Amino acid sequence: MTTLETLRDIIEEVAEVPAGGITPESHFVDDLQLDSLAVVSLFVLVKRRIGVDVPDEIADQLTTVGQAVAYLEQGVVPV
Amino acid sequence: MKQVGIRAVGTYLPERVVTNLELEELLTTRDDWIRDNIGVETRRVAADDEWTSDLGAKALRDACEQAGVRTDEIDLVIVGTYTPDNMAPPVAMLVIEKAGVTGATGFDVNAGACPSSVFALDVGAKYVASGHYKRVAVVLADVNTKTLDWKDVGPAVIFGDGAACYLLEEATTGGIGPVLLRSDPTRYQSVWVKREERRFRDGRPRRSVFGDNFASLKGNDVREFAVGEVPGFIKELLGDKDIADVDLFALHQANLYIVRGIMDGLGVAHDRTVTNVQKYGNTSGASVPLVLREAVETGKLKRGDTVVLAAFGSGLSMGAALVTWCGPEDFA
Numbered sequence: 001m002t003t004l005e006t007l008r009d010i011i012e013e014v015a016e017v018p019a020g021g022i023t024p025e026s027h028f029v030d031d032l033q034l035d036s037l038a039v040v041s042l043f044v045l046v047k048r049r050i051g052v053d054v055p056d057e058i059a060d061q062l063t064t065v066g067q068a069v070a071y072l073e074q075g076v077v078p079v
Numbered sequence: 080m081k082q083v084g085i086r087a088v089g090t091y092l093p094e095r096v097v098t099n100l101e102l103e104e105l106l107t108t109r110d111d112w113i114r115d116n117i118g119v120e121t122r123r124v125a126a127d128d129e130w131t132s133d134l135g136a137k138a139l140r141d142a143c144e145q146a147g148v149r150t151d152e153i154d155l156v157i158v159g160t161y162t163p164d165n166m167a168p169p170v171a172m173l174v175i176e177k178a179g180v181t182g183a184t185g186f187d188v189n190a191g192a193c194p195s196s197v198f199a200l201d202v203g204a205k206y207v208a209s210g211h212y213k214r215v216a217v218v219l220a221d222v223n224t225k226t227l228d229w230k231d232v233g234p235a236v237i238f239g240d241g242a243a244c245y246l247l248e249e250a251t252t253g254g255i256g257p258v259l260l261r262s263d264p265t266r267y268q269s270v271w272v273k274r275e276e277r278r279f280r281d282g283r284p285r286r287s288v289f290g291d292n293f294a295s296l297k298g299n300d301v302r303e304f305a306v307g308e309v310p311g312f313i314k315e316l317l318g319d320k321d322i323a324d325v326d327l328f329a330l331h332q333a334n335l336y337i338v339r340g341i342m343d344g345l346g347v348a349h350d351r352t353v354t355n356v357q358k359y360g361n362t363s364g365a366s367v368p369l370v371l372r373e374a375v376e377t378g379k380l381k382r383g384d385t386v387v388l389a390a391f392g393s394g395l396s397m398g399a400a401l402v403t404w405c406g407p408e409d410f411a
Contacts, residue, residue: 012280013280014107035298035299036112036116037108037112037116037232037233037236037298038232040107040108040109040112041106041107041108041232042107044103044107044108044109045107056111
């Protein structure tokens with residue numbers, strides 16, 4: 001499973017959004033309607049499934065699915 | 080009409096303490112998020128075989144011990160709850176039986192959940208004021224955690240279980256003054272127990288202890304309502320009375336930051352309230368009397384003090400009462 005597929009699966013679980021409708025461009029708040037509690041849940045599940053701990057200050061900068069994938073694969077916040 | 084005083088406040092909290100760190104194991108959440116956004120650090124959770132009637136009966140017994148009266152000297156038991164042991168008869172029947180309130184009449188008041196601490200109090204006070212009943216126990220008890228879907232993190236991090244009991248009698252001085260009650264049914268779904276079928280992703284049914292009934296809430300709706308409307312509601316209750324003359328504000332413990340927001344909206348320093356949401360979570364109807372009991376025990380509420388009780392929540396409804404606190408010498 002790719003990082004994008006894993007993230008789609010997690011978002012589907014957290015926000016009950018069908019994975020098929022989640023693209024790299026999907027914005028966590030504007031498109032997927034995630035509130036701050038749901039974003040916390042998302043990164044808790046990322047840590048459990050991928051083993052990557054995303055600190056709060058980094059999570060705050062990751063506003064789209066694509067940015068989160070890039071950070072999880074490369075360890076840097078895309079500009 | 081007779082003057083009515085709160086002669087005692089009894090309390091009961093389940094033994095099991097659940098910390099945020101334990102919830103981290105169970106849920107997809109984090110301790111720091113809960114502390115920073117809700118203010119809860121621990122909550123009490125009723126045992127599997129512990130129900131609303133068990134919590135309520137213990138709180139009633141405690142109120143009687145506080146007042147030095149026997150449970151069989153109570154005439155009427157009113158239970159404010161939204162989590163009765165069974166849909167019928169009223170859970171008051173089981174509270175009467177379990178607490179040994181021999182010969183008392185009883186019924187329940189469902190004012191939503193959290194607003195009950197003022198709504199049910201007002202019902203009980205009116206029976207004493209009219210002279211129909213001499214000594215009334217108003218029990219606030221809920222097993223909130225049994226309404227939870229533990230996959231729905233929002234409600235799961237907020238609620239705890241608990242019970243309290245006001246013991247009401249005719250007072251010679253002081254007591255319960257003006258009361259305001261108000262409801263807004265247009266916000267019915269802001270915080271409610273929703274009935275629906277839920278399933279895990281693999282198709283298995285997902286249920287609360289109450290079956291297909293689940294505590295559900297829109298946190299921002301509740302915050303907007305509480306912080307936006309409760310301060311003005313309290314000022315309306317006070318009328319011409321100077322807010323500086325209020326010694327204590329006993330507010331519903333929805334969320335630590337909502338309580339502080341209401342105090343800020345009133346323009347009153349935070350040391351004129353007491354909070355227990357940090358250790359008990361949101362205990363719905365019990366939260367205000369739990370605050371009162373703690374205030375009495377810590378010396379923040381004394382005979383002759385003026386206290387505002389304010390509760391708000393499911394409905395959306397809100398209730399507020401202005402009370403002059405009584406001491407033992409104020410009861411015949």
